[in-house]
Amino acid sequence: MARLIEELKKLPGVGTKSAQRYAFYLLRASDEDAVALADAVRGLKASLRLCSVCNNVTDIDPCAYCASPQRNKRMVCVVEEATNVAAVERTQTYQGVYHVLHGTLSPLHGVGPDQLRAQSLLSRVERGEIDEVILATNPTLEGEATADWLATALRRFSVKITRIATGVPAGSDIEYADEVTMARAIEGRREV
Numbered sequence: 001m002a003r004l005i006e007e008l009k010k011l012p013g014v015g016t017k018s019a020q021r022y023a024f025y026l027l028r029a030s031d032e033d034a035v036a037l038a039d040a041v042r043g044l045k046a047s048l049r050l051c052s053v054c055n056n057v058t059d060i061d062p063c064a065y066c067a068s069p070q071r072n073k074r075m076v077c078v079v080e081e082a083t084n085v086a087a088v089e090r091t092q093t094y095q096g097v098y099h100v101l102h103g104t105l106s107p108l109h110g111v112g113p114d115q116l117r118a119q120s121l122l123s124r125v126e127r128g129e130i131d132e133v134i135l136a137t138n139p140t141l142e143g144e145a146t147a148d149w150l151a152t153a154l155r156r157f158s159v160k161i162t163r164i165a166t167g168v169p170a171g172s173d174i175e176y177a178d179e180v181t182m183a184r185a186i187e188g189r190r191e192v
Contacts, residue, residue, distance in 0.1 A: 001027070055100040055117045057082040065097050072096045074131040078121065078150065080104050080138060088136065096134070104142035105149055113149060121150075125157045132160040139166045139184070 001023055008019035026034055050056070051063035054076075058064070065071055065085075075096030077088055082100050099121045103111055124130055133154055137143035147163060154161050167185025168177050177185070 050100075050117075053120070054098045055082075055102060055120070056085055056098055057100075070095070074129070075134070076121065076124075076130050076132070077134040077136050079136050080143065080146070084136065096132075099133075101137075101146065104137060104140075104146040106142045113153075116146070118150065118153070122153060125154060125159050128158075130159055132162060134162050134164065136164045 004023045004026070005016070005019045008014055008022050009016060011019075014022070026037070029037075047059050048057055049059075049061060051058045051061055051066055053062045053066040056063045056065065060067070066073070072095050076099050077094060077096055078099045078101065079085060079088065080101055080103065082102075085098050085100065088094050088098070099118075101116045101118055103116055105111055105113065105116070121133070125133065133150075135147040135150055137147045151161050151163075165184075165188040167181060167188050168174055174182070
């Protein structure tokens with residue numbers, strides 16, 4: 001039981017109490033349910049890999065986005081994690097491809113440029129395969145630092161570098177926006 005709790009605590013957002021609840025739930029679960037969970041984890045690890053082009057999680061290589069003839073392979077949206085790809089795809093407006101960094105710069109956690117999966121992106125840009133790089137990292141301190149570092153690294157090449165707009169979210173009230181969000185909304189305004 002202690003080993004299972006320790007393993008469950010390694011999951012993001014799972015502390016000791018949650019890990020204990022999950023472990024006791026699995027103890028009470030039917031043998032079939034416990035085996036199904038173990039098989040699902042084993043199957044996930046056995047069948048999924050990173051795309052050799054963009055680092056997205058996939059079961060085929062290259063991934064469906066990189067292999068699609070309908071995608072604009074000269075426009076690359078750079079995201080922090082593979083889960084961010086789904087968020088961009090939900091907009092149904094982006095038709096380029098992706099590059100997944102699998103993290104952000106975070107000196108406090110020992111994550112520097114060498115720990116990010118950025119080198120293959122820089123190589124593609126250097127070879128002239130990309131016309132525009134869209135930096136779509138989160139508007140956090142780490143996301144901004146990562147976007148700034150990437151923009152600096154990309155400036156030595158002949159490529160258009162853009163950053164996703166940030167500001168007041170749709171459906172919210174300006175009255176509740178913080179100063180940084182409101183300033184970005186003003187800076188990112190566009191003509192109508």
